[in-house]
Amino acid sequence: MNDNPTEPAKKEPSFRFLTPIIATLIASLVATYATYTYNQRQMQLARIEALDKYRIYINSENRAEREYGYFVFEELGYRTLVDKIAEVRDDPAALKILISRADRDTGSAENVRTVEVADRIMRQANPSDQLPLPFPSPPPVPMPEAGKHEDGWVYLGHFVSxxxxxxxxxxxxxxxEPPANLVGKTFEVRRETGALNVRAAMPSIFGQFAAVQEVLAEGSRVEILDQQEWQSSGYMWAKVRFDN
Known part of the structure; x- marks a missing residue:
């Protein structure tokens, strides 16, 4: 109550003029959120549609088509799915994607998983299929007699530095031990890691794997005749001689 009748009564500030502004702001925020949610949903649906569309390439018997399928899945952000499919199949068609990703993500937690999958494929990949060979196949090699020495290529492992x-x-x-120092020496297949596949050749530059021609049991002795790095990746292969 105003005790001084000569002074005009003070009016409380009115915020009614702000009501339209606040309403407009709220409407704008709601519209922005709705648009964002809609766009996110549309992007998710588009990814699912693309996943369904390109899965035929992942399921293809043709190695080049599978490689394309892995690339598309990787670009869509399905890295974990790429890893799982490649690991279950031991599919060399995924090697380029995995090694390229490992080079980009050096030091990350995800990098450890990527390197493990690539290493597993290097060790026990299924033979390459319908992709044309970059050079003619060599003539068939006659089977060695029992007790004779035999040569072949084995995966040594992943050398970092x-x-x-x-x-x-x-x-x-x-x-x-550096890879170059292994040549001319004899070693055993590690009991901790188990049997080791022997192939007629190391993988080609296209990631083609030769068929397994022998499986060396743990404890088997091999002499290393030569060592080669695959595609500057740290994944090392060796030509070995062993007793049949």
């Missing part, structure tokens, strides 16, 4: 050594290894050489 001379400082870090081998991340994985499948013969019992020292963990910090």
């Amino acid at each position: 001379e400082k870090s050594g081998w991340k994985t290894r499948y013969l019992n050489f020292p963990v910090n």
